[in-house]
Every structure is written in C-alpha cells, then in structure tokens.
Amino acid sequence: MTPEFIIGLIILLTGTVITAFPQRRDYLTRLINLEIPAFGLLLIALSYDETLALLTFIAVSTLSTFVMVLVIERTGGEP
Amino acid sequence: MPGAWRRVSTVNEILLWLFGAIAVTGSVYTGISRDPFRKLIAIGLLSGAVMPLLIDRGYVDIAIALSLILPVSTIVVLQLCRKGEP
Numbered sequence: 001m002t003p004e005f006i007i008g009l010i011i012l013l014t015g016t017v018i019t020a021f022p023q024r025r026d027y028l029t030r031l032i033n034l035e036i037p038a039f040g041l042l043l044i045a046l047s048y049d050e051t052l053a054l055l056t057f058i059a060v061s062t063l064s065t066f067v068m069v070l071v072i073e074r075t076g077g078e079p
Numbered sequence: 080m081p082g083a084w085r086r087v088s089t090v091n092e093i094l095l096w097l098f099g100a101i102a103v104t105g106s107v108y109t110g111i112s113r114d115p116f117r118k119l120i121a122i123g124l125l126s127g128a129v130m131p132l133l134i135d136r137g138y139v140d141i142a143i144a145l146s147l148i149l150p151v152s153t154i155v156v157l158q159l160c161r162k163g164e165p
Binding site for chain 2: 003007010011014015017018022023028029031032035036039040042043046049051055059062065066072
C-alpha cells in the first residue's frame with residue numbers, strides 16, 4: 001500500500017460521488033467533475049508502475065473531453 | 080531488538096502525503112464550488128499536486144506529457160463557460 005495508491009483511492013471515490021451527485025445538475029458541471037476520478041485512476045496506475053496505461057489514459061481522457069464539449073455545444077448546454 | 084522496531088518515515092514520504100493532501104483538497108473543492116471557473120482553478124490545483132507524485136516515481140516524461148495535455152483540456156472546457164454566466 002503505497003501512498004499513491006491510498007491517495008488515488010480517496011480521490012477516485014470522492015470524484016465518483018461528486019460526479020454522480022453534483023451541485024448543479026447541468027452537463028458542464030458533470031463534465032468538469034468527470035476529470036477528478038480520472039486523476040484518481042491515474043494515481044492508482046502510477047502506483048502499479050504502468051507507464052503505457054498512464055500515457056494512453058491521459059490521451060484518451062482528453063480526447064473524450066473534446067468530443068463531449070462538441071456534443072454539449074450542439075445541444076445548447078441545457079439538459 | 081527484534082519485533083520492536085519502529086517504522087521510520089523518510090522526508091520523501093512526508094512530502095508524498097503532503098502533496099496527496101493538496102490533491103484531496105483540490106478534488107473536494109472542485110466538488111463543493113458551483114462556479115465553473117472556480118472548478119477549473121481547483122482542477123489546476125489537483126493537477127499541480129499530482130505532478131510531484133509522478134516525478135518522485137521517476138516518470139519525468141509522463142509529467143511533461145501531462146503538463147502539455149492538461150491545459151489543452153482546460154482550454155477546450157473554457158469554450159463552454161460563457162461570459163456573464165455564473
């Protein structure tokens with residue numbers, strides 16, 4: 001149990017709860033909150049020394065954020 | 080004396096816990112705040128606290144890639160934060 005693993009678990013759980021029950025129930029808040037569990041997962045992958053997983057996960061999460069922003073712009077941002 | 084050794088935490092480990100506390104603070108503040116700009120600032124705090132943890136493990140290349148990629152996603156999300164909206 002390295003410190004990175006424990007901190008990653010805490011951030012992952014916090015981010016999941018925050019994303020599921022946000023303060024304002026619009027798409028933008030949920031999209032920004034979705035980045036928090038990504039950091040938690042990144043720290044957990046770091047504690048297992050998975051270099052390729054780290055790089056791929058960072059790239060794909062940024063790409064998915066870009067796609068989500070395009071979709072939210074098209075819908076007008078209102079749920 | 081066997082069995083009675085005390086676990087000594089090094090300075091590096093104390094620093095790791097310190098940066099972990101900063102990261103947890105950033106994640107909680109992201110959840111609490113309602114303003115999207117404040118949320119983005121808190122995400123920046125979180126990403127800044129993750130960098131020393133990466134570098135302590137020796138992944139300087141990943142830290143460089145992360146510090147190049149993360150502002151891009153912040154800028155992309157900033158397009159959605161319209162002016163005049165809280």
